[in-house]
Amino acid sequence: MTDDTARDDSIVVECDLDEPPEQVWRALTEPALLAAWLMPNDIRPEVGDRFALQGDRDIGGTIDCEVLTAEPHRLLRYSWRGGEGGLDTIVTFELDGTPAGGTHLRVVHDGFATTAVRGTVTMLVPRRPAGRTVMQSGMKLAA
Amino acid sequence: MVETEIFRALADPTRRAIFERLARREMSVSELKAGFDVSQPAISQHLAALRGVGLVAERREGKFAYYRVDPKGLTPLVNWIDRYRTFWPARIEKLKDVLKGMDK
Numbered sequence: 001m002t003d004d005t006a007r008d009d010s011i012v013v014e015c016d017l018d019e020p021p022e023q024v025w026r027a028l029t030e031p032a033l034l035a036a037w038l039m040p041n042d043i044r045p046e047v048g049d050r051f052a053l054q055g056d057r058d059i060g061g062t063i064d065c066e067v068l069t070a071e072p073h074r075l076l077r078y079s080w081r082g083g084e085g086g087l088d089t090i091v092t093f094e095l096d097g098t099p100a101g102g103t104h105l106r107v108v109h110d111g112f113a114t115t116a117v118r119g120t121v122t123m124l125v126p127r128r129p130a131g132r133t134v135m136q137s138g139m140k141l142a143a
Numbered sequence: 144m145v146e147t148e149i150f151r152a153l154a155d156p157t158r159r160a161i162f163e164r165l166a167r168r169e170m171s172v173s174e175l176k177a178g179f180d181v182s183q184p185a186i187s188q189h190l191a192a193l194r195g196v197g198l199v200a201e202r203r204e205g206k207f208a209y210y211r212v213d214p215k216g217l218t219p220l221v222n223w224i225d226r227y228r229t230f231w232p233a234r235i236e237k238l239k240d241v242l243k244g245m246d247k
Contacts, residue, residue: 011224011227011228011231013231013232013235015235015239017238017239017242018242019242019245023242023245024242026245027238027241027242027245033241033245036237036241037234037237037238037240037241038234038237038238059226059230105235107231107235109227109231
């Protein structure tokens with residue numbers, strides 16, 4: 001997994017998987033497979049489908065989702081409304097086949113900080129040490 | 144959740160403008176009012192909302208009150224974002240295991 005600092009208001013995780021995009025797509029869109037690594041759910045990968053991810057307390061309970069984009073084996077995007085009161089964010093999964101027959105997966109979770117809030121966060125929160133881990137997200141909390 | 148309340152408190156443009164001005168320096172309500180086309184009671188209401196979620200602190204001096212930003216107020220928001228920063232890499236590791244266990 002590598003860092004991505006292209007976007008200021010998003011968390012980005014990228015990795016290379018050995019399995020082909022078709023198989024990764026199944027793990028993202030079949031409820032039983034998705035439940036095994038993310039959360040119990042009733043996903044149907046069709047645009048407009050509303051489903052729920054049954055999150056535990058540390059993630060703020062149930063996450064309400066709506067499929068925004070579903071291009072089989074390539075792109076899955078859904079809204080992610082979590083916690084009481086529900087803050088709207090969006091999760092995107094991009095799948096690219098690699099020459100070796102695997103998949104390059106890019107997960108982007110954005111919308112945490114609206115432009116305005118980001119401004120105030122930027123102003124007040126001290127910068128974190130950079131390059132602490134390879135998982136460091138692309139979000140910058142200070143200018 | 145506190146984070147949601149913070150986002151909600153800052154969603155209002157006037158309130159956000161007040162917050163940003165107070166981030167620069169401490170001000171009284173009348174000083175604050177000078178820059179806005181809103182009534183003093185309205186300003187006071189916005190200040191009450193910002194204080195309610197811990198973003199703004201009040202200091203009283205005799206009959207005067209002064210307001211400033213409390214930087215600690217944003218901590219819950221930052222922590223919330225940090226949770227998701229660790230959430231996704233951990234889940235992707237689990238996804239790798241799931242993929243290994245699938246029928247080809």
